[in-house]
Amino acid sequence: MAQSFSLNIREWCEKAKDRADLVVRKVALDMGSRVVMRSPVDTGRFRANWQYGVGQPNPTVLEAVDKDGATSIARISAGAATARLGDVIYLSNSLPYALRLEAGWSKQAPAGMVGLTVAEFQAAVNRSAAEARTERP
Numbered sequence: 001m002a003q004s005f006s007l008n009i010r011e012w013c014e015k016a017k018d019r020a021d022l023v024v025r026k027v028a029l030d031m032g033s034r035v036v037m038r039s040p041v042d043t044g045r046f047r048a049n050w051q052y053g054v055g056q057p058n059p060t061v062l063e064a065v066d067k068d069g070a071t072s073i074a075r076i077s078a079g080a081a082t083a084r085l086g087d088v089i090y091l092s093n094s095l096p097y098a099l100r101l102e103a104g105w106s107k108q109a110p111a112g113m114v115g116l117t118v119a120e121f122q123a124a125v126n127r128s129a130a131e132a133r134t135e136r137p
Contacts, residue, residue: 026128032076040108052079
């Protein structure tokens with residue numbers, strides 16, 4: 001009886017961990033997508049340079065353009081697909097004018113992108129947790 005209970009607890013913990021990892025993945029993709037889509041677009045180079053990193057920022061700078069954000073979101077999605085509870089996830093843009101854009105330099109994004117998205121973090125967690133409860137990991 002005790003062994004059966006112990007196995008049930010272990011199984012529950014594994015399922016809960018899988019769900020927690022799923023929530024982390026969903027939040028990483030949600031937040032990343034929001035930052036990308038809030039980014040101002042002139043040539044599309046700024047939007048193309050959002051990078052996903054785990055443990056440290058990814059300093060890569062691309063010459064690519066991504067006016068609609070699809071390529072950047074796909075790159076973030078690929079990174080987020082392996083995210084786990086406890087990971088420190090970074091979304092960075094190493095173009096030299098990124099801080100100016102965040103500070104409102106663009107009329108397209110006068111309130112920036114990152115700060116607005118960070119303010120929505122808890123709502124993203126709540127939304128992702130609710131979705132994870134109904135999905136299979």
